[in-house]
Amino acid sequence: MQENLETDQKILRAARKIFVQKGLTGTRMQDIADEAGINKALLHYYYRSKKLLFEIVFKEHKQKMFENLIQILNSDKSVMEKVEQVIEHEQDSLQAFPTMPLFIMNEVHQNPERVFELHTGAMKEVTWQFFKQIEQEIAEGKIRAINPMDLLINLVSLNTFPYLACPMFMHTLGMSEKDVEEFLQNRRHTIKEFFRQALSLEK
Amino acid sequence: MQENLETDQKILRAARKIFVQKGLTGTRMQDIADEAGINKALLHYYYRSKKLLFEIVFKEHKQKMFENLIQILNSDKSVMEKVEQVIEHEQDSLQAFPTMPLFIMNEVHQNPERVFELHTGAMKEVTWQFFKQIEQEIAEGKIRAINPMDLLINLVSLNTFPYLACPMFMHTLGMSEKDVEEFLQNRRHTIKEFFRQALSLEK
DNA sequence: GCACACTTTAACTAGGTGGTTAAATTTATT
DNA sequence: AATAAATTTAACCACCTAGTTAAAGTGTGC
Numbered sequence: 001m002q003e004n005l006e007t008d009q010k011i012l013r014a015a016r017k018i019f020v021q022k023g024l025t026g027t028r029m030q031d032i033a034d035e036a037g038i039n040k041a042l043l044h045y046y047y048r049s050k051k052l053l054f055e056i057v058f059k060e061h062k063q064k065m066f067e068n069l070i071q072i073l074n075s076d077k078s079v080m081e082k083v084e085q086v087i088e089h090e091q092d093s094l095q096a097f098p099t100m101p102l103f104i105m106n107e108v109h110q111n112p113e114r115v116f117e118l119h120t121g122a123m124k125e126v127t128w129q130f131f132k133q134i135e136q137e138i139a140e141g142k143i144r145a146i147n148p149m150d151l152l153i154n155l156v157s158l159n160t161f162p163y164l165a166c167p168m169f170m171h172t173l174g175m176s177e178k179d180v181e182e183f184l185q186n187r188r189h190t191i192k193e194f195f196r197q198a199l200s201l202e203k
Numbered sequence: 204m205q206e207n208l209e210t211d212q213k214i215l216r217a218a219r220k221i222f223v224q225k226g227l228t229g230t231r232m233q234d235i236a237d238e239a240g241i242n243k244a245l246l247h248y249y250y251r252s253k254k255l256l257f258e259i260v261f262k263e264h265k266q267k268m269f270e271n272l273i274q275i276l277n278s279d280k281s282v283m284e285k286v287e288q289v290i291e292h293e294q295d296s297l298q299a300f301p302t303m304p305l306f307i308m309n310e311v312h313q314n315p316e317r318v319f320e321l322h323t324g325a326m327k328e329v330t331w332q333f334f335k336q337i338e339q340e341i342a343e344g345k346i347r348a349i350n351p352m353d354l355l356i357n358l359v360s361l362n363t364f365p366y367l368a369c370p371m372f373m374h375t376l377g378m379s380e381k382d383v384e385e386f387l388q389n390r391r392h393t394i395k396e397f398f399r400q401a402l403s404l405e406k
Numbered sequence: 407g408c409a410c411a412c413t414t415t416a417a418c419t420a421g422g423t424g425g426t427t428a429a430a431t432t433t434a435t436t
Numbered sequence: 437a438a439t440a441a442a443t444t445t446a447a448c449c450a451c452c453t454a455g456t457t458a459a460a461g462t463g464t465g466c
Contacts, residue, residue, distance in 0.1 A: 021313075023226065026228040026229075030423090039443080042443055045442080045443080050425090102309065102312060105305060105367050105371070106309065109370075115374040115375075118371055118375050124375060127375075149386065153365050153390075157363075157364035158360050160364060161363060162356050165308065167315070169355075171321070172318075173327060190353050194357070198400060210413090231452085231453070231454090233453085233454095243454090244455095245412080245414075247454085247456080251455090252454080409464100409466085410463100410465090410466100412461100412462070412463075414461075416460105417458090419456075419457095420455090420456100421453085422453075423453090424449105426449075426450105427448075427449100429444105431443080431445090432442075432444085433441080433442070433443085435441095436437105436439080
């Protein structure tokens with residue numbers, strides 16, 4: 001009849017951190033308990049099993065990945081405006097959780113059936129709508145001809161991958177962490193410029 | 204005095220497959236033994252420990268990742284020619300081992316000190332040389348002004364990320380595996396075209 | 407035939423894991 | 437004070453894992 005609201009949130013916070021850091025098989029329940037500052041028994045008292053806890057964390061991230069994206073693509077802005085908004089949103093999101101894509105991709109890679117969970121009708125619908133808009137703007141001579149799928153993949157690639165690979169690249173090239181941060185910050189504009197050129201008509 | 208050459212290669216093949224598939228913590232020695240068609244005891248007879256075996260596989264992939272890259276960047280071709288060659292090489296490599304980058308990034312993510320292993324003097328030297336060449340061609344008016352680091356990151360991002368994320372995207376959009384393969388095949392040209400535009404002078 | 411390397415079988419160890427349990431203790435509600 | 441929920445402690449179970457060991461059987465080259 002009481003329910004301590006803090007504790008289960010402490011557990012969730014800890015679970016997010018450890019699971020994203022070490023993956024499902026790499027995480028021990030004891031790690032989560034330690035991170036949350038409680039003991040293993042209490043952990044099971046709140047969340048019955050490792051699987052259940054992981055499921056919650058995975059679903060959270062899965063949802064967060066798409067919710068804002070749908071909102072942006074669903075607006076009545078132009079293609080280029082949408083592209084810029086997506087860049088802003090993705091970069092914000094990645095700055096907060098740089099290795100989240102790694103977490104998601106890992107889980108999907110090791111449990112391919114999870115793909116179908118991502119298969120939300122909403123996302124599918126919105127994407128096709130966006131593809132149509134791109135083709136229309138091309139037909140109207142507003143942007144350069146480009147395969148919509150390639151545009152989308154390029155957009156996500158240029159945003160996401162650097163956050164995964166940069167630590168490697170940077171150290172290989174002997175840069176400091178501050179340099180890395182600054183570089184990733186600047187990419188926001190670099191990527192926008194990249195797409196302005198890619199979509200502009202003048203050859 | 205005999206040494207069965209097949210067996211330790213069978214083990215290595217199996218280890219590569221399972222480790223890349225399931226990661227270090229997700230892999231059981233029994234999995235590798237089964238995949239190799241031998242038993243656990245023989246596995247340890249050839250490779251003393253899991254750690255040792257993993258180390259071998261990791262080093263292999265690490266090396267393969269850079270060797271051809273160094274050769275390409277070290278030639279006397281133009282920037283655009285090198286870019287095209289890198290695309291060809293990367294795409295070939297990714298078609299053979301689509302999830303290799305995931306494997307590497309995971310390991311580096313969970314053992315950050317591994318970054319220093321990648322820190323080969325050769326790669327660093329070659330990269331700086333390539334950056335210099337880019338700046339020179341910009342100064343000579345041969346290509347459009349671009350930050351060399353961004354060029355490199357974009358190149359790797361556009362090549363690599365689609366192989367990691369496409370399975371997700373495709374199913375979300377309801378495409379078949381054949382469609383995916385075809386799409387990834389075509390990207391070879393798409394990416395080249397992308398860079399031709401990005402590097403061309405005409406605004 | 408003999409020696410040696412390869413391979414299997416099967417049992418074993420030592421330790422870690424997820425998960426349970428029961429009792430005691432603390433904390434908040436009334 | 438009394439009740440119930442929250443939390444800790446610590447022991448426990450069943451299971452899985454990496455790794456070892458010893459014995460036996462296989463083949464190969466000499």
